[in-house]
Amino acid sequence: MNLRQLAEHLQLSQTTVSRALNGYPEVSEDTRQRVIRAARELNYSPNSRAKGLATGRSMAIGHVIPVSDRHQMVNPVFGDFIAGAGEVYAASGYDMVMSLVGEAGEEDLYRSIRARGNVDGMVVHGPRLDDCRIALLNDLGMPFVVHGRATRIEAPYAWVDSNSERAFERATNHLLDLGHRRIALVNGHEDMDFAWRRRLGYETALAARGLAPDPATMCAGEMTELYGHEVARRLLEGPEPPTAFLVSSLIAAIGVRRAAQDLGLAPGRDVSIVTHDDDLGYMKNGADVPIFTATRSSVRDAGRHAAQMLLSMIAAPQAPRPTRLMEAEFILGASTGPAPI
Amino acid sequence: MNLRQLAEHLQLSQTTVSRALNGYPEVSEDTRQRVIRAARELNYSPNSRAKGLATGRSMAIGHVIPVSDRHQMVNPVFGDFIAGAGEVYAASGYDMVMSLVGEAGEEDLYRSIRARGNVDGMVVHGPRLDDCRIALLNDLGMPFVVHGRATRIEAPYAWVDSNSERAFERATNHLLDLGHRRIALVNGHEDMDFAWRRRLGYETALAARGLAPDPATMCAGEMTELYGHEVARRLLEGPEPPTAFLVSSLIAAIGVRRAAQDLGLAPGRDVSIVTHDDDLGYMKNGADVPIFTATRSSVRDAGRHAAQMLLSMIAAPQAPRPTRLMEAEFILGASTGPAPI
DNA sequence: GGCGAACGTCAAAGCGCTTTGGGAGGAGGG
DNA sequence: CCCTCCTCCCAAAGCGCTTTGACGTTCGCC
Numbered sequence: 001m002n003l004r005q006l007a008e009h010l011q012l013s014q015t016t017v018s019r020a021l022n023g024y025p026e027v028s029e030d031t032r033q034r035v036i037r038a039a040r041e042l043n044y045s046p047n048s049r050a051k052g053l054a055t056g057r058s059m060a061i062g063h064v065i066p067v068s069d070r071h072q073m074v075n076p077v078f079g080d081f082i083a084g085a086g087e088v089y090a091a092s093g094y095d096m097v098m099s100l101v102g103e104a105g106e107e108d109l110y111r112s113i114r115a116r117g118n119v120d121g122m123v124v125h126g127p128r129l130d131d132c133r134i135a136l137l138n139d140l141g142m143p144f145v146v147h148g149r150a151t152r153i154e155a156p157y158a159w160v161d162s163n164s165e166r167a168f169e170r171a172t173n174h175l176l177d178l179g180h181r182r183i184a185l186v187n188g189h190e191d192m193d194f195a196w197r198r199r200l201g202y203e204t205a206l207a208a209r210g211l212a213p214d215p216a217t218m219c220a221g222e223m224t225e226l227y228g229h230e231v232a233r234r235l236l237e238g239p240e241p242p243t244a245f246l247v248s249s250l251i252a253a254i255g256v257r258r259a260a261q262d263l264g265l266a267p268g269r270d271v272s273i274v275t276h277d278d279d280l281g282y283m284k285n286g287a288d289v290p291i292f293t294a295t296r297s298s299v300r301d302a303g304r305h306a307a308q309m310l311l312s313m314i315a316a317p318q319a320p321r322p323t324r325l326m327e328a329e330f331i332l333g334a335s336t337g338p339a340p341i
Numbered sequence: 342m343n344l345r346q347l348a349e350h351l352q353l354s355q356t357t358v359s360r361a362l363n364g365y366p367e368v369s370e371d372t373r374q375r376v377i378r379a380a381r382e383l384n385y386s387p388n389s390r391a392k393g394l395a396t397g398r399s400m401a402i403g404h405v406i407p408v409s410d411r412h413q414m415v416n417p418v419f420g421d422f423i424a425g426a427g428e429v430y431a432a433s434g435y436d437m438v439m440s441l442v443g444e445a446g447e448e449d450l451y452r453s454i455r456a457r458g459n460v461d462g463m464v465v466h467g468p469r470l471d472d473c474r475i476a477l478l479n480d481l482g483m484p485f486v487v488h489g490r491a492t493r494i495e496a497p498y499a500w501v502d503s504n505s506e507r508a509f510e511r512a513t514n515h516l517l518d519l520g521h522r523r524i525a526l527v528n529g530h531e532d533m534d535f536a537w538r539r540r541l542g543y544e545t546a547l548a549a550r551g552l553a554p555d556p557a558t559m560c561a562g563e564m565t566e567l568y569g570h571e572v573a574r575r576l577l578e579g580p581e582p583p584t585a586f587l588v589s590s591l592i593a594a595i596g597v598r599r600a601a602q603d604l605g606l607a608p609g610r611d612v613s614i615v616t617h618d619d620d621l622g623y624m625k626n627g628a629d630v631p632i633f634t635a636t637r638s639s640v641r642d643a644g645r646h647a648a649q650m651l652l653s654m655i656a657a658p659q660a661p662r663p664t665r666l667m668e669a670e671f672i673l674g675a676s677t678g679p680a681p682i
Numbered sequence: 683g684g685c686g687a688a689c690g691t692c693a694a695a696g697c698g699c700t701t702t703g704g705g706a707g708g709a710g711g712g
Numbered sequence: 713c714c715c716t717c718c719t720c721c722c723a724a725a726g727c728g729c730t731t732t733g734a735c736g737t738t739c740g741c742c
Contacts, residue, residue, distance in 0.1 A: 050728030
């Protein structure tokens, strides 16, 4: 069923039918109702390619996901982010199109997406400190929102981020207040902007008390359970074991906890753990009493905000680029306690 | 840059340029090279909407993700599946379009996707025992592949699934061999086909030894860490605690382990745990020695297979519907041991 | 009763591509 | 030398929609 057939069926012109369905005022209310009813009955939906060709818009948002051996972008955090964004898209009639791309082809992919014109805007995931994608997309004139920020870029761009620096500063202070002095940092890859900011917060808090960070207790890697376990195990069995861990993701924190338990250390008593918690749907940090003391910021909310911002930018391209900094909550859980003497 | 401009630039007709770029034999090799070079230099990519309109194909595959309060489909398993599928799509020039939908609008969404024609095929996620989507999509004449199966549907359809029944039967046998007699089943929602099959495997193994399943030790719910913890805690503190757990996902197994440890029980000695392991990228079951004894089947591979099958179905619509049953590996880890006396 | 505005509708152009049905020009065969 | 057959290219139609510009009708008002 296409527009022509529907128009013939209704004994109307295609123009009138199109206007009726798209809410234009030039058609009488009677006709509009008649058209809408027929469209529903005959199960007519306009062909989106044809519509897109005619309007110049495609009603779709692109997410490109960098994949590499080193870094796994299709991770649980990503899943929750797009769940949030997808809600908003669905409510506004937008589709979400995703492309995976290796590191090599990335720039080409963005250009080609632009040229092929199959999305009206994009979300940039996993920005690095000095991320060339921002300049590229600005160049291409494609509306985009970055999930996170890119510290070394001063060109204006829209972003949604949680205040990683502040969160980790508070978390570090909390551990310092409890008397901990050797605090390990188990961070994500530090070329990722968010990880770099977390480390900054950690170092800022230490410096404020006149403490220098010890490179031996800081490490960065892919945030998996295994990585958390491996690192914590190594540090705890080392010469000067830390009394506390500051961890960048709940999943890695679970690995840290496992390492502690391997060695007979009880979390919250023998060793303290603070983690960042993205508040994922299937990986909650406990029910009434949180398992881990944590800095919490919902990545699903971030997805919702990013999507909303992007849609508003598409609607009003001239408006200034919106930005949104989300503060993380600090949640006291069972995994922290005074430093052992 | 569009085809007309490129053709003008080259002093050729649009036809010739189009043919040159699409590999038709009617154009001389010289011209073809000249066109391809110019296209690259001028950064031309054909507009995909226009191309789609002209060819009737959209070079995109749809994934619709049911969301409900009860069941979170955008979960880690889903993420890995689309990572696998995405690889294949990317290699074949297909886009992946995802739509979230509440349970209510599901049928309408499928119809509308069909009518709008913006995908060439679909992947069906999370089939239930008696899943109406299969009949619907067969009706609509849209190529599709199901990730999983729908037990009560006899109409032919293409699917990729891992042999859940067999895997859980083997796992149960392993526990029985170790002397366990009270084996708890911590399953996913049993209206989901895969969960139902796992339970079937579990019951089959018990029955083969003349044991009846005890409803008190079987439960089903959303596979989260919290759920695993809550259920295990309740069972272990109950009147007749199980000596072993058979768990449907690694993440829930981690919750079960936490519950055991809460009560001072060591996994592998005081209580045994076998889990299904989807072999997710960021949630590996240990490095050299697996943490959990597990039935393992890579959901990323399943995604790859599903995508490949779908693309081949689109290429050859008349061929019979392919199916693929993947056998799970049985991995011996540190979480199982003889039943305590 | 006649005029202009407002209303409801339409035919046709155009979005950027593919594809059909030729057509010019040169090579080869009779 | 003419005719046929390739080879290489082209003009134009069409995919399904929106949108422009224009065309009857009807109505209110002088």
